[in-house]
Amino acid sequence: MRIILITILLAFSTVAVAEAQPPTHPEWQTSAQSIVALLDYVAVDYPEAVQTGHVVHAVEYAEQREFLALVNELLLTLPPKAEQQGLLSQARALASLVDTRAPSIQVASDSRNLIAGLIAVYDIETAPRVAPVPLSVSSLYFDQCSGCHGDSGRGDGLMGKALDPSPTNFLDVGRARQRSLYSLYSTITLGVTGTGMPAFSSLTENQRWSLAFYVAGLRDTPAVIAQGERLWNDGALNETLPTLASFTSEAPAALGGSTEIASPVLAYLRHYPEALVDSSGDPIQRTIAELQEVVAVYADGQADTAAQLALSAYLEGYELVEASLRVLDGELAVGIERDMQVLRNMIREGVADDVLASTVANLELRLEDASALLSSRGSSTATLFTSAFLILLREGLEAIVLLAAMTLYLKRTEHTTAMRYLHFGWLSALTAGALTWIGIKTVISISGAQRELIEGAAALLAAIVLLYVGIWLHRHSHAAHWRAFLNERLGKSLSGGTLWGVAALAFIAVYREILETVLFYEALWLQSRAASPLIMGAALAAIALGVAGWAVFRIGARLPLRLFFKANGALMFVLAVIFAGKGIAALQEAGKIGVTFIGAPRIDWLGIYPTAQSIGAQLVIVCIGAISWTLLSRRQTAGSQS
Numbered sequence: 001m002r003i004i005l006i007t008i009l010l011a012f013s014t015v016a017v018a019e020a021q022p023p024t025h026p027e028w029q030t031s032a033q034s035i036v037a038l039l040d041y042v043a044v045d046y047p048e049a050v051q052t053g054h055v056v057h058a059v060e061y062a063e064q065r066e067f068l069a070l071v072n073e074l075l076l077t078l079p080p081k082a083e084q085q086g087l088l089s090q091a092r093a094l095a096s097l098v099d100t101r102a103p104s105i106q107v108a109s110d111s112r113n114l115i116a117g118l119i120a121v122y123d124i125e126t127a128p129r130v131a132p133v134p135l136s137v138s139s140l141y142f143d144q145c146s147g148c149h150g151d152s153g154r155g156d157g158l159m160g161k162a163l164d165p166s167p168t169n170f171l172d173v174g175r176a177r178q179r180s181l182y183s184l185y186s187t188i189t190l191g192v193t194g195t196g197m198p199a200f201s202s203l204t205e206n207q208r209w210s211l212a213f214y215v216a217g218l219r220d221t222p223a224v225i226a227q228g229e230r231l232w233n234d235g236a237l238n239e240t241l242p243t244l245a246s247f248t249s250e251a252p253a254a255l256g257g258s259t260e261i262a263s264p265v266l267a268y269l270r271h272y273p274e275a276l277v278d279s280s281g282d283p284i285q286r287t288i289a290e291l292q293e294v295v296a297v298y299a300d301g302q303a304d305t306a307a308q309l310a311l312s313a314y315l316e317g318y319e320l321v322e323a324s325l326r327v328l329d330g331e332l333a334v335g336i337e338r339d340m341q342v343l344r345n346m347i348r349e350g351v352a353d354d355v356l357a358s359t360v361a362n363l364e365l366r367l368e369d370a371s372a373l374l375s376s377r378g379s380s381t382a383t384l385f386t387s388a389f390l391i392l393l394r395e396g397l398e399a400i401v402l403l404a405a406m407t408l409y410l411k412r413t414e415h416t417t418a419m420r421y422l423h424f425g426w427l428s429a430l431t432a433g434a435l436t437w438i439g440i441k442t443v444i445s446i447s448g449a450q451r452e453l454i455e456g457a458a459a460l461l462a463a464i465v466l467l468y469v470g471i472w473l474h475r476h477s478h479a480a481h482w483r484a485f486l487n488e489r490l491g492k493s494l495s496g497g498t499l500w501g502v503a504a505l506a507f508i509a510v511y512r513e514i515l516e517t518v519l520f521y522e523a524l525w526l527q528s529r530a531a532s533p534l535i536m537g538a539a540l541a542a543i544a545l546g547v548a549g550w551a552v553f554r555i556g557a558r559l560p561l562r563l564f565f566k567a568n569g570a571l572m573f574v575l576a577v578i579f580a581g582k583g584i585a586a587l588q589e590a591g592k593i594g595v596t597f598i599g600a601p602r603i604d605w606l607g608i609y610p611t612a613q614s615i616g617a618q619l620v621i622v623c624i625g626a627i628s629w630t631l632l633s634r635r636q637t638a639g640s641q642s
Contacts, residue, residue: 030190031074032122036115037186038067038074042094043111043251044178047104055101068095071114083121090114108178112254119249126182127245129289131274132210134217136305140207141214148196153218163196171219181248181270184212204296206289209248217270228268232275237265244276284371287317291360291367294343299353307347311591314340315452318367319589321374324387328373334602336370339363341588341595348594381533388521388537389544394604395513396545398578399426402466402509404549405571406502408556421499425506432507433514452590458512459583460617465505466576467621471569471628573625577618581607584614 042064049060072091094110119126148160153170160167188208191199200208241247252266269276290313298306325333346356403426410418559567587593596612
């Protein structure tokens with residue numbers, strides 16, 4: 001490999017050897033990372049130096065021996081452990097194999113085994129804390145890497161032509177199959193002394209990992225990635241790659257990268273590493289990690305990327321435990337949610353870097369308090385039971401009341417044949433909810449932003465329909481219109497469009513609640529892994545919802561038909577106001593609508609949130625309803641006098 005690693009990290013190794021007493025050198029983590037990188041290069045480059053027991057490239061062969069000498073020296077600088085002597089024995093045996101020109105397969109295997117042993121003994125982190133986002137560093141690659149490595153990664157950049165050795169060609173499949181993602185990350189982090197490859201230690205950890213994934217995936221085509229996604233969703237390599245660390249620490253060749261199945265799967269995972277993230281990880285710690293990335297990316301002038309990371313930090317992290325935290329400390333839960341929205345506003349407004357960093361630091365302290373509270377009390381049976389009860393009750397109340405009101409309307413007006421459309425609507429919503437949950441777990445990936453977008457759009461659509469229904473019911477509550485309605489419509493079949501409208505409204509009302517309930521229950525399940533408190537909480541909530549629906553049905557059944565129309569119309573208006581507030585709030589959480597805080601109370605049950613946008617939408621509904629109510633009342637009064 002020419003001279004590429006004779007001087008790699010030479011400064012680190014020289015200092016480490018010189019200060020080998022005491023052996024706990026303060027930079028031992030860097031030394032350990034250097035050892036991994038050196039052994040990785042031995043595994044990759046030895047076959048080019050020795051073939052069938054003969055040295056075919058003297059310079060390369062000399063490099064391999066020099067690398068292993070450095071490995072032995074660096075091992076002595078690591079903190080003393082009982083297993084350290086075993087690692088030294090492995091390193092000496094590996095050096096002996098190279099001295100005797102052993103087969104490359106054996107050298108590569110022993111190099112990988114030594115790497116695995118070192119990682120296990122010294123607990124070296126070989127995976128990112130959060131899933132990298134390769135596409136987020138595409139501009140970073142073109143700004144800082146393409147000058148040498150070329151736009152496509154072939155190593156043919158204009159600046160690279162003057163370098164010796166030449167920049168790496170990331171499209172060289174043979175070499176790429178022998179290089180682990182952790183090795184690429186180490187090279188990006190530490191650089192290669194004596195070459196044109198500098199250290200990119202100024203980049204954040206997530207940026208360096210994302211860059212490693214990005215350059216490793218430059219050779220992958222869209223067709224191969226799509227094929228890999230299908231295979232992964234079908235279960236290919238799921239057991240071989242249970243975690244992100246299992247993917248980043250091994251070279252593609254060691255993972256079966258030459259097979260027809262493994263190659264496309266690995267290509268897919270290089271571009272979508274979030275598929276490997278353990279869903280049982282701590283959502284709050286993920287939020288904190290991503291917030292740290294927000295600060296670094298924002299300081300680098302990438303405000304758009306910072307805004308996306310801030311949104312992801314909330315939707316893919318904190319929101320998953322927000323419901324549980326509200327049971328324990330509602331004020332803390334709401335405060336963190338508000339702080340996250342304020343942070344996104346600050347990014348959009350372009351505040352100073354230090355102001356943003358200070359805001360994130362304070363937010364992290366509150367998140368740590370929330371994490372400690374959830375760790376100490378969040379997994380108790382009582383908390384899980386209460387959370388399961390309140391989540392289903394809160395999410396299902398509007399839907400169950402609406403279904404009860406619609407059922408009562410159809411029965412009171414003798415449109416019983418339309419009941420099957422109503423049942424079709426809510427049963428379809430239950431089925432769609434179940435399929436969505438199965439799909440999220442197995443086939444498709446719905447981000448937090450997409451989920452909030454669906455919920456927000458469904459809520460606003462429901463609000464519009466409910467407003468129309470409320471106006472229609474009020475219009476028919478007047479005696480003249482009521483008698484005309486009875487004479488002309490009562491007992492007759494509704495139009496086909498109206499019947500399907502009934503089904504659609506029932507579907508929308510139920511599905512949007514199911515979508516959010518599934519998410520929260522999944523988070524609760526991951527916190528407890530015990531089904532009994534969740535089942536008991538959900539069962540009690542279902543009973544409470546049934547009682548609420550029965551109460552609406554019972555009260556409405558006893559009202560005179562005219563008064564029933566008025567009461568039902570008023571209920572539709574109230575639900576329209578609630579849905580409008582929740583719809584705007586969901587779109588704000590999805591980052592589609594800005595947030596302007598005002599001095600208003602927060603009442604989740606009524607969809608009231610202290611933002612100008614949500615309150616404004618509700619006021620629009622109220623104004624339309626009030627104007628319609630007033631105009632219809634005047635017309636009815638004038639009609640009765642004439």
